């Protein structure tokens with residue numbers, strides 16, 4: 001006898017290694033919450049569908065997705081330079097479309113260096129302290145709005161622009177979210193920006209950071225230019241607790257954060273709709289990695305960790321912690337060297353069953 | 354008897370540690386080329402001047418600077434969060450003003466890890482190969498144009514924008530410069546961008562990269578998204594030879610590059626006006642570091658290395674190589690730990706005298 005499904009999940013495996021890592025994520029999710037807690041609907045979206053039908057994300061699918069409790073996403077995107085698919089078509093037509101359509105204002109990306117995990121950083125850097133921080137990346141504004149254009153395209157007189165759009169409303173909600181998270185952690189929040197050059201946006205971010213910060217007097221505020229943050233992240237990443245930043249800076253810093261904490265194969269993320277009006281979406285930070293797709297060697301850990309973020313978002317913090325603990329144990333104990341995708345999933349699921 | 358000065362140099366020490374490191378740079382320059390090769394004019398510009406007179410860069414000074422053969426700059430900028438000076442005033446009113454007024458399209462930033470230099474990267478990363486690359490950063494376009502604005506400032510309805518401006522003309526000249534440099538080095542050029550999201554600018558950069566690249570068939574072309582470049586730079590920086598990218602991505606990647614090759618204290622840069630119509634400008638990558646100013650502990654190596662870039666630009670490649678060699682020898686032999694500004698300058702000058 002199965003219980004009536006309480007929650008509906010939409011699953012978009014996507015391209016490249018996306019479906020491979022997603023399968024392991026769902027395996028672990030099932031092992032944690034048991035059969036029947038979630039009802040899954042799989043959506044065939046990505047490069048292959050586009051090549052077959054010319055469709056990226058049909059409106060009817062978008063409408064269906066709107067009704068689910070959460071979305072699990074693998075990865076989308078063709079190989080860079082792929083002739084078959086126009087650059088960015090899938091990223092913008094699917095991934096970013098969902099982030100914008102479902103108002104995923106808070107893009108949450110935790111980074112933690114587990115004992116025994118190999119990092120590109122030196123022993124001297126790593127021994128300074130525990131590396132354990134969260135980046136709260138704005139997800140619905142900045143340079144990701146698709147606001148820009150080009151004239152005289154293809155000529156020697158081409159002019160191309162990209163516009164970063166920042167609103168007090170958009171900045172306030174993500175900054176507030178970050179203060180709340182920092183308050184629940186070690187009480188340190190760092191704003192990354194480049195306000196000495198990007199004066200308009202920088203002034204807004206700074207003002208909101210300080211105004212909202214006044215409501216959270218227990219959280220210590222720091223500001224770092226994005227370029228200076230590059231240095232800080234490699235010379236002493238243990239200094240960070242919570243980082244808040246805009247969409248593009250967040251994209252950049254989270255890949256660096258993933259690299260220093262053992263690689264993109266371990267980095268999970270949540271795209272959260274703060275109002276709860278739309279489904280939030282959970283995905284690994286990594287892309288579709290077409291170069292290693294189909295070989296069964298993609299690390300599914302990031303996709304699996306994203307399930308902890310999903311459970312925590314859906315009000316199951318205890319089960320979320322169980323996944324985190326199982327992942328941590330597996331990471332710490334796994335042998336150095338290449339992984340087999342299904343083996344990692346099996347091992348972590350076994351710890352949770 | 355001194356020879357008639359052949360070249361005129363404008364010297365802008367600037368703020369914080371700027372004047373301290375600049376003094377050592379000039380000491381080394383003199384030791385290399387001898388007295389009388391250059392005639393120096395010092396310009397009192399920066400935070401102090403602004404506080405005294407309200408002037409950042411008077412038009413008369415800009416006119417004078419236009420006539421010199423090259424500009425030596427220390428660093429400008431007040432402490433972040435400094436109440437006394439509006440954010441970005443000096444950066445935009447002085448440093449960026451000069452880069453734009455003198456059409457410094459090619460911002461050249463070499464990175465090299467010298468033997469014995471402490472790096473935040475692990476032995477495993479560093480042992481993969483020699484780390485020795487050059488970033489060619491566009492210097493007159495992108496998000497640095499000051500093109501943006503804000504409405505309803507200070508209210509909950511504020512909207513702030515920043516516009517990245519990219520022209521075929523601007524992209525072509527910096528990309529061509531990078532291909533020529535790559536051809537004279539190890540023949541590898543990597544374009545960094547984010548063309549899957551910044552489609553308008555990315556399409557332009559890609560097109561120009563491929564079109565110009567067709568003229569340099571011996572140079573191997575690679576493309577990396579800026580976020581992926583974060584990872585590449587810390588897991589295997591030896592893969593890079595020449596990198597070309599836009600103004601903001603260049604700002605970000607060069608601080609990371611400096612960090613992995615021993616720190617911002619060693620990173621030199623040149624702001625080159627390719628047409629030769631205006632003076633080029635030579636400066637360390639680091640900022641004014643107000644926290645350590647006046648203590649005589651700033652590392653002047655970056656400022657000194659910038660003098661090699663200056664000599665090379667002014668047609669004295671042999672003397673440039675002598676400075677590079679003296680710097681390399683000093684870096685490799687210097688004891689670990691804190692430096693004394695004047696001692697570094699004295700030691701390197703002594704090697705060159």
Ligand SMILES: CC(C)[C@H](C(=O)O)[C@@H](O)C(=O)O
Nearest residue numbers: 077091095251285549550580
């Ligand atoms: C695939 C791409 C559009 C995406 C982004 O830039 O946000 C990815 O890099 C990420 O970080 O989720």
Ligand SMILES: CC(C)[C@H](C(=O)O)[C@@H](O)C(=O)O
Nearest residue numbers: 196197227430444448604638
């Ligand atoms: C001081 C600042 C305006 C400058 C920049 O952003 O270009 C600096 O960071 C640099 O890299 O030269």
